[in-house]
Amino acid sequence: xxxKVLLIAVILSVGVIAGTTSLYFGGKSARNKxxxxxxxxPAEVSRAVETTPAEVPSVQxxxxxxxxxxxxxxxxxxxxxxxxxxxxAERLRAAARRYEQRRNYSKAREYYERxxxxxxxxxxxxxxxxxxxxxxxxxxxxxxxxxxxxxxxEKLISDFADDPALASSVYDVARRFERAKKVAEAxxxxxxxIAEYPGTxxxxxxxxxxxxxxxxxxxxxxxxxxxxxxERLSADFSGCPVLSEALYDIAIRxxxxxxxxxxxxxxxxxxxxxxxxxxxxxxxxxxxxxxIIESIRSGQGESAAAAIEKxxxxxxxxxxxxxxxKQIAKQYEWDNxxxxxARLHGELAERCGDSDYGRRAQINTAKCEVLAAFEAGDDTxxxxxxxxxxxxxxxxxxTSWALCQIAKQYKDxxxxxxxxxxxxxxxxxxxxxxxxxxxxxxxxxxxxxxAEAYYMAAEYYRGQSDHAKSAEYYQQLADDYPGYDMAWxxxxxxxxxxxxxxxxxQISKAVADTRTRQVYERLLAEYPDCxxxxxxxxxxxxxxxxxxxxx
Numbered sequence: 388x389x390x391k392v393l394l395i396a397v398i399l400s401v402g403v404i405a406g407t408t409s410l411y412f413g414g415k416s417a418r419n420k421x422x423x424x425x426x427x428x429p430a431e432v433s434r435a436v437e438t439t440p441a442e443v444p445s446v447q448x449x450x451x452x453x454x455x456x457x458x459x460x461x462x463x464x465x466x467x468x469x470x471x472x473x474x475x476a477e478r479l480r481a482a483a484r485r486y487e488q489r490r491n492y493s494k495a496r497e498y499y500e501r502x503x504x505x506x507x508x509x510x511x512x513x514x515x516x517x518x519x520x521x522x523x524x525x526x527x528x529x530x531x532x533x534x535x536x537x538x539x540x541e542k543l544i545s546d547f548a549d550d551p552a553l554a555s556s557v558y559d560v561a562r563r564f565e566r567a568k569k570v571a572e573a574x575x576x577x578x579x580x581i582a583e584y585p586g587t588x589x590x591x592x593x594x595x596x597x598x599x600x601x602x603x604x605x606x607x608x609x610x611x612x613x614x615x616x617x618e619r620l621s622a623d624f625s626g627c628p629v630l631s632e633a634l635y636d637i638a639i640r641x642x643x644x645x646x647x648x649x650x651x652x653x654x655x656x657x658x659x660x661x662x663x664x665x666x667x668x669x670x671x672x673x674x675x676x677x678x679i680i681e682s683i684r685s686g687q688g689e690s691a692a693a694a695i696e697k698x699x700x701x702x703x704x705x706x707x708x709x710x711x712x713k714q715i716a717k718q719y720e721w722d723n724x725x726x727x728x729a730r731l732h733g734e735l736a737e738r739c740g741d742s743d744y745g746r747r748a749q750i751n752t753a754k755c756e757v758l759a760a761f762e763a764g765d766d767t768x769x770x771x772x773x774x775x776x777x778x779x780x781x782x783x784x785x786t787s788w789a790l791c792q793i794a795k796q797y798k799d800x801x802x803x804x805x806x807x808x809x810x811x812x813x814x815x816x817x818x819x820x821x822x823x824x825x826x827x828x829x830x831x832x833x834x835x836x837x838a839e840a841y842y843m844a845a846e847y848y849r850g851q852s853d854h855a856k857s858a859e860y861y862q863q864l865a866d867d868y869p870g871y872d873m874a875w876x877x878x879x880x881x882x883x884x885x886x887x888x889x890x891x892x893q894i895s896k897a898v899a900d901t902r903t904r905q906v907y908e909r910l911l912a913e914y915p916d917c918x919x920x921x922x923x924x925x926x927x928x929x930x931x932x933x934x935x936x937x938x
Contacts, residue, residue, distance in 0.1 A: 476502055476511040483518065492526035517547050521556040528563045531870025533572065536560075540576075554580060554589035561593065570600060588628065595624045599633045606640045606649070613641075614649060621656065631661040635669065645684075647677045669707050672698075676711040680718045688727075695731070709735055709744060713751075720755065725762060729755035750780050754789035761796055770819075777826050787827045787836030794823035794843065821847050828860075838868035842877060849884065855893060858884035865906065869913065878910040879919035882926070904932055 483498035499518040506512035520543040527536035540560055547553045561576035577593040584590050598620050605613040617637060624630050634657050641650035654670035654677075661667050675698050682691035695715060702708045712735055719728035732751040739745030757772035773793065780786040797820035804813035820843075827840035845860035861881035865874055882903035889899035907923040914920065 476506055476515075479505075480515075480518075483522075487522065487525070490525075490529055492522050492529060496522045496526070513550065514552060517543075517550055517552060517556055520546060521559060524560050525563050528560070528567050528569070531567075533569060536564075537572070554584035554587045557584075558589040558592055561596065565596065565600070574600060591624070591627050592629045595620070595627050595629060595633055598623070599637060602637055603640050606637065606644050606646065609644070609646075613646075614652070617649075617653065617656075621660070631657055631664045631666040635666040638670075638673065642677060642680075647681050650677055668705070672702050672705055672707050672711050675701075676715060679715055683715070683718045683722055683724075688724075709739060713748070716751065716755075720758075723762065725755045725759035729759060746780070746783055747785050750776070750783060750785045750789050753780070754792060757793055758796060761793070761800075766819075773823060773826070777830055781831055784832055784834040784836070787831045787834050787840070790823045790827050790831070791836050791839055794820040794840075797823065798843070817847065833867070835868070835871070838864055838871040838874075841868070842871070842873055845877065845880070849880065852887075854884045854887040854891065857881075858888060862906070865909075875910060875914035875917035875919055878906050878914070879923060882906045882910075882923070900930060904930070908932075 479498050479502040483495045483502070486492070486495035486498065496519055499515045499522060503512045503515035503519065506515065520539070524536050524539045524543060527533070527539055540557070543560075544553065544557065547556070557576060557580055561573050561580065564570075564576065565573035574597060577597050580587075580593040581590050581597075598616075602613055602616045602620065604610075605616055617634070621630070621634070624633075627633075634653050638650045638653035638657075641647070641653065651674055654673045657664070657670040658667050675694065679691050679694045679698065682688075682694060695712075698711065699708065702711075712731055716728045716731035716735070719725070719731065729752050732748050732755060735748035736745050736752055739748055753772060753776045757769050757776065760766075760768035760772055773790070776786060776789060780789075797816050801813045801816035801820065804810075804816060824840040824844040824847075827837055828844065831837070841860045841864040845857045845864065848854075848860065849857035858881055861877040861884060864871060864877040865881060868874060871877070885894070885899040885902045885906075888894045889896045904927065907927055910917070910923050911920055911927075
């Protein structure tokens with residue numbers, strides 16, 4: 388103990404003699420910065436004893452000061468850990484919203500639920516509970532379970548009828564339906580918001596959204612009245628907070644309709660009216676991008692290449708450059724210039740590294756290299772590229788869609804060869820397409836592309852009279868992907884395949900009838916208004932199976 392006290396005294400004396408009157412951490416003075424003490428580790432705090440030439444504290448005072456500072460540092464770390472473990476409401480909300488934006492609704496729900504648990508009595512908890520309910524609706528829409536989404540929406544409206552944030556949440560649901568291309572549902576909800584929540588910001592935004600959807604129809608049909616309608620929209624909703632977003636959405640629709648001139652005019656309008664908005668930042672890049680796409684479409688390859696280089700130089704720091712380059716690469720794909728598309732996707736892959744965006748760019752590069760080999764007639768290189776695509780990127784859902792695109796090229800080629808009378812070559816090309824679909828089904832993660840693969844492969848097997856395989860794939864599609872656009876037809880054709888198997892003696896008629904009855908009853912229950920409903924109902928009646936009036 389004596390040596391320890393003596394050592395401290397010596398250290399203090401040396402500090403005084405040397406004129407050490409300030410605290411140092413990493414060579415910087417810590418005088419008048421108590422937060423640095425709180426952030427320091429205990430060992431650093433024990434060294435951070437400030438002394439002055441005028442007064443040297445006693446050993447006891449020094450020890451008390453050290454202990455106090457250690458307790459303060461410990462409390463600070465404990466507080467930080469507690470905040471990290473429990474999470475503030477604002478941080479939890481921000482995390483949940485990020486997951487919502489990525490459409491990871493299950494993860495978003497987890498954060499909202501946690502926020503509700505930690506704030507059970509306050510307004511934060513109430514808002515979190517509302518967000519949980521809204522997220523459930525959005526998840527149903529994302530998974531194409533529209534009936535469940537609408538039922539969940541009704542429950543949300545009932546449970547939170549008095550909540551001032553309800554109108555905004557209902558508007559979010561309408562927006563998600565719109566994004567999912569469920570325009571009828573979106574319009575109905577927008578109209579309901581206007582009727583039931585008049586005077587709210589959500590009602591004004593809903594009115595704007597309805598007007599925007601009408602403009603979409605004009606743009607799609609090539610109606611010259613679209614420009615005038617956009618002019619009226621800008622005037623009628625000049626104070627609406629979502630006007631810049633609506634104009635940007637319309638401009639994107641114009642691009643899809645190949646009306647690049649009108650798209651450019653809208654981008655200019657956004658830059659003039661909303662220069663500080665995020666959409667203005669995007670629009671600044673969109674104008675030169677649309678010019679490049681128009682050059683590609685008109686066959687001005689050299690001009691497009693020079694403009695791409697200029698775009699990369701002028702917008703090198705823009706967060707929207709990568710997306711613009713991806714869209715330009717897609718235009719090369721649509722023009723069947725897969726070499727240029729692969730080159731641009733490859734540049735994106737280098738720019739984005741190992742991020743998810745970079746991985747997607749790598750997949751697009753590999754896909755375009757396969758398609759370039761296909762176009763060049765190099766079947767060996769194309770097959771090798773498909774195998775590498777599956778092996779190198781088999782854990783990514785984007786790979787399934789890449790294979791779907793490759794399969795479509797082979798399928799279209801098969802149809803062309805068949806029409807020209809080259810049956811053997813057509814069969815070979817179709818076999819390549821089916822091979823790609825089988826890769827998706829058997830080797831890659833389940834996704835919406837898997838549903839497409841099941842359906843297209845089942846169609847092929849049905850055409851080859853392989854009814855066992857077609858029945859298996861149609862049934863699997865119906866069971867696992869009820870939200871798929873052609874799920875109703877898959878159910879009907881599954882029943883037809885069972886009957887064909889019975890006719891061929893591969894299964895008994897009793898087994899075939901049982902399976903067909905089950906799948907047709909389900910079809911009528913889930914898709915009563917589909918085109919196959921009448922035929923399914925007729926089969927049930929012909930087989931003396933009573934059909935519920937509900938069907």
